[in-house]
Amino acid sequence: MKSRIVRSSYALLIISSSSFLLACNSQPTHNASSGLCPQERTTEMAPAVNASLSNPLNLNASNLDAGEQLFQSSAEPLACAECHGEKGDGNGPMASMFQPAPRNFTCSENIAALPDGQIFWIIKNGSIGTSMPAFNKLTDDQIWQLTLYIRSLEVKPAKMETKVPGQKQASLY
Numbered sequence: 001m002k003s004r005i006v007r008s009s010y011a012l013l014i015i016s017s018s019s020f021l022l023a024c025n026s027q028p029t030h031n032a033s034s035g036l037c038p039q040e041r042t043t044e045m046a047p048a049v050n051a052s053l054s055n056p057l058n059l060n061a062s063n064l065d066a067g068e069q070l071f072q073s074s075a076e077p078l079a080c081a082e083c084h085g086e087k088g089d090g091n092g093p094m095a096s097m098f099q100p101a102p103r104n105f106t107c108s109e110n111i112a113a114l115p116d117g118q119i120f121w122i123i124k125n126g127s128i129g130t131s132m133p134a135f136n137k138l139t140d141d142q143i144w145q146l147t148l149y150i151r152s153l154e155v156k157p158a159k160m161e162t163k164v165p166g167q168k169q170a171s172l173y
């Protein structure tokens with residue numbers, strides 16, 4: 001009798017865990033070149049006064065190049081690509097070492113509604129409770145250049161070109 005109960009609870013466990021896996025697999029994975037999209041997020045929101053700052057720099061080739069250089073190789077203590085990946089998809093060489101995983105910036109659901117000031121704040125101060133370090137030696141201009149570059153990594157879904165009124169992504173504020 002007891003073993004039947006044990007067996008059936010195992011069966012139940014297997015059934016419920018496989019439907020859990022199915023549920024995970026059925027998450028939308030569009031607009032990401034790889035990595036999870038959308039992703040759960042641990043990072044807290046910056047104080048509203050900081051998050052509402054807008055990027056003072058122009059979106060031009062020299063600012064994007066400077067952001068790329070920092071992201072891919074020169075930022076200290078560690079280049080962003082080590083964790084966020086060369087394409088910004090969250091799959092850098094060190095990514096699997098960390099829980100929560102680094103953000104996937106190619107994913108519109110992760111990045112589109114994130115204010116510039118939030119991106120700036122987290123780069124400058126880090127994200128408490130995650131492996132995201134504070135890059136407090138970078139100048140403000142360098143952090144804004146990184147912000148421009150991160151936004152350029154987003155892979156926009158083709159369907160966003162035909163905007164449906166009323167279907168705008170909810171803002172975080």
Ligand code: HEC
Nearest residue numbers: 041042043075078080083100101102103119122130131132
């Ligand atoms: C050691 C690994 C690591 C490095 C290096 C790293 N990050 Fe992160 N980053 C993370 C993790 C982990 C998170 C948080 C994931 C979460 O919130 O679930 C994160 C989050 C972020 C966010 C999230 C903002 C938000 O509010 O969602 C931004 C922006 C960011 N990183 C930018 C950068 C930039 C730019 C660099 C380089 C200057 C960098 N990161 C370097 C691991 C890293």
